[in-house]
Amino acid sequence: MVGATYLREHRTWEDWAMIVLGLVIGLTPWFVAGATNELIALNAVVVGILVLALGVFELVDLRRWEEVALFACGLWLMVSPMVYGYAGAGALATWHVVLGAIVVVLAAIEIWQDWSLSRDDLAKRGR
Numbered sequence: 198m199v200g201a202t203y204l205r206e207h208r209t210w211e212d213w214a215m216i217v218l219g220l221v222i223g224l225t226p227w228f229v230a231g232a233t234n235e236l237i238a239l240n241a242v243v244v245g246i247l248v249l250a251l252g253v254f255e256l257v258d259l260r261r262w263e264e265v266a267l268f269a270c271g272l273w274l275m276v277s278p279m280v281y282g283y284a285g286a287g288a289l290a291t292w293h294v295v296l297g298a299i300v301v302v303l304a305a306i307e308i309w310q311d312w313s314l315s316r317d318d319l320a321k322r323g324r
């Protein structure tokens with residue numbers, strides 16, 4: 198099972214995927230109709246910048262707190278439509294839930310991959 202063994206080790210593509218996800222999340226208010234107020238757009242931009250920055254931090258110096266923070270960002274993005282009241286407003290809510298779920302799943306995989314590694318092993322990973 199090549200896929201199972203491939204997912205056991207933290208790969209650089211995962212960090213690059215987070216960077217791309219951060220860009221997409223931050224730009225969704227302008228590409229998807231539904232950002233009815235500035236607070237919704239600001240939330241997407243802030244979460245996008247956080248996901249992007251945490252992805253860059255993982256490329257530079259891998260730490261567990263970055264993965265946990267990414268997990269939290271993904272969860273927040275998923276519940277944002279309910280918190281800000283645009284859950285039934287259309288495509289933007291769907292995009293935020295889906296993108297948030299992707300961030301959560303990828304962050305959970307990264308946490309699982311690095312769970313048993315020491316701080317020194319994390320520092321050596323792919324760097």
